[in-house]
Amino acid sequence: MVSSRSWGALRFAAFTVLILNAATGRASAESVLRVAMTAADIPDYTGAPDQGYEGYRFAGYTLYDGLALWDLSSSDKAADIMPGLATSWSVDPNNDKRWVYKLRQGVTYHDGCPWNADSALWNFKRVMDPKAPQFNPRHVGQMGTYVVNIASVDKIDDSTIAINTKVPSSLFPYEMAMFYMISNCAVEKAGNDYNAYMQHPSGTGPYKFDKVVPHERLELVKNDKYWNPQRIPKHDRLVLLPMPEASTRAAALLSGQVDFVEAPSPDTIPRLKEAGMKIVTVPYPHNWDYMLRMDVPPFNDIRVRQAANYAMNRQDMVDMLQGVAVAATQTLIDTQPWYGKPVTYDYNPDKAKALLKEAGCDPCVIKVGISTSGSGQMQPLPMNELVKEQLEAVGFKVQLEPMDWNALIGVFLTGAKKYDYNAINFSMAPIDPVQGILKKWMTTYAPPACCNWGFFSDPKVDQLGNEALGEFDAAKRNVILTKMNEQAVADASELYIVHDLNPRALSPKLSGFVQAQSWFQDLTPIVVSP
């Protein structure tokens, strides 16, 4: 028997619940994914991201697309490229320096501006033609490297363009996965003033710009008209927060201020797991190595390079990092198609000592430039101490010279010959054969051209490189690139140490994230539960 008073109370309670539900229903109507980045500032979001590949990950592929895109849908294999704003591309059968791109039709930028051949040509001029009103030197700094091999671009019709390269380049499509297309209408509307464009940036990507608080947060919203329906974000809003301090990121996740944290430090991982956070790790083309200077002693002698590699007890390093890295026996990771079956330098201190003795380097004095932190550098100070200890155990005498990340980038960009370092600890992203093989090992890419920092030179490698660039059959090209990579490892072209597993910590509220074997990640499938 329920008294009328109780009925009243129940009715009141039911009414209250109803009101509360309505109120919270309104408040939670929008699902928001909040991400803590490791960057110290919001990366450039005008179509030429800075702050390393983290910038591309969060302020690049979210807002913009390239002619090609990275396929980030699988955790099982290293990501490769797929069609993006172009539906297909092929080299001209009569001219191996001419690539024909079929553009995706029916795509518009976020501001309604149509994507077509004119827009594509306008975008190339943005970084290639200093006389064009839209020319942007800052964009050249970030994007110039991807168009360096382009001689000219022709419009064939509204949905077809031809890109003429300076030299035959079978790997050119990879470059186009890194070059973003931005709305020509938006830039023109801003009077070609990129600071004005920054207020209303516009791309074709799965997210649209909403607002920014400088240095603090970048807010993007779902592009529900995205051309690829499978990649329409499963949350309404993406908030990106720069948080350079690892302990701050962990605390922000634990206190519920963010949902997704990049690179928690290994010592916070047990605490995060205990609190129910999901820790995801996956191998990806990352390489924590020592680049070696090979035009002068001692590393011009292959025996010294091999000795250094045999001196590495990589499992010790993995243990120190609580398992968020895997041993590296070469630059690439084993799911990349060009990995091959090269020689491996397993830990063998006796062999290392013998090789050093044979090379007559005793004590083998080396000076190594290292950074105190930096994008992709993991935990550089303790890790370098361990490398030093292991090298010294076999007869090296190592002088570590720490500097901040910006200074080390300077050492890298200028090339080995301007300094007296025998090695630098500089992590690179061997995401494709261009960056992971060709530009690292071919003599022509020695500074100032590009990134063969230590002036490595092996005629066999150069010859294979030229063959690969001229081979337009992907399967055959992969065979050549694999040989090339194997040869570089046989030459002990660097000191291989570990590959990062790129830990990320996710709130239990999130589901659907597939961590790709890539520097870039697709956030669109993430569902945020209330």
Place this chain on the structure above:
Amino acid sequence: MWLYAARRIVLTIPILLGVTIICFALVQIAPGDPIQNLLSPTASAADAARLRAAYGLDQPLPVQYFIWLGKVMVGDLGMSIANNTPVTGEVLHAFMNTIVIALISVVLAFVISMIFGIIAAYRSGKLVDKAITAIAVFGISVPPFWLGVIVVIIFAVNLSWLPATGMGASGSENFSYFRWADFKFAIMPIIALALPPLGIMTRTTRSSVAEILNQDFVQTLRAKGLSEAQVIIHAVRNIMPQAVAMLGLQLGYLIGGSVLVETVFTWPGTGYLLNKAVLTRDIPLLQGTILVLATAFVLINLVVDLAQSMIDPRLKRS
């Protein structure tokens, strides 16, 4: 008085000029290059040279310095290289974020340290004195960034009372100190910032009050039959000039020296900005921030000097 103030203001000009020269030179001596952050890892030397020219960084150093100085004279601190935004706006926005928490911290520390210092001096050698001294030594010795991390673990992670990081749930642009939802973001940075000046000022207040209480005139006051409370008021008036000087100095330190605390809490103030500018070698931003901070430091000291001469008539006479 006005003449004194005018003289002091004129004297700040060479100090500020010196500051600009030193910070310009130091930034140049340090290895690193602002252009590198704008380049992709696979960029060529030609790309770098083109960008360097676009920012005028290919000019000889003295030329770069005087171009910058000329603009500063008309209030233009140049453009940030990393962000391509006007430095003046960046620095002033950050400065407003810092000055408020620095002021709250230093006033809080000042009030507490006066109470602690007086009690400790009055009860010199007793248990309460020892307890206060322990707190003060803790405040002086403990690194504020470490304290920051610890309070985050306690209040944000374990107790979930306060947010761990940032300035407001939607960023500093809509932040209000008068709204609890916003103000709670400021509480932990204020605690971390307040503790070191609290320690220093407690120790100084204690020793100054103790010294005054041992002087003959205090004995005379007591002999005249004044209550202990009145005696203490006399003592406090005597230490005021010193206390105000300390307050100014600590405020100056907090404004300029909060790099670590602001980084731990991602508080978008001058310390955070400075840290970012150093790491990216953003020379105009670095110079602009240092110049504004140095100006603030000099002005605070000027205000303190003037305030001291008002509080202590002896200084005016001298």
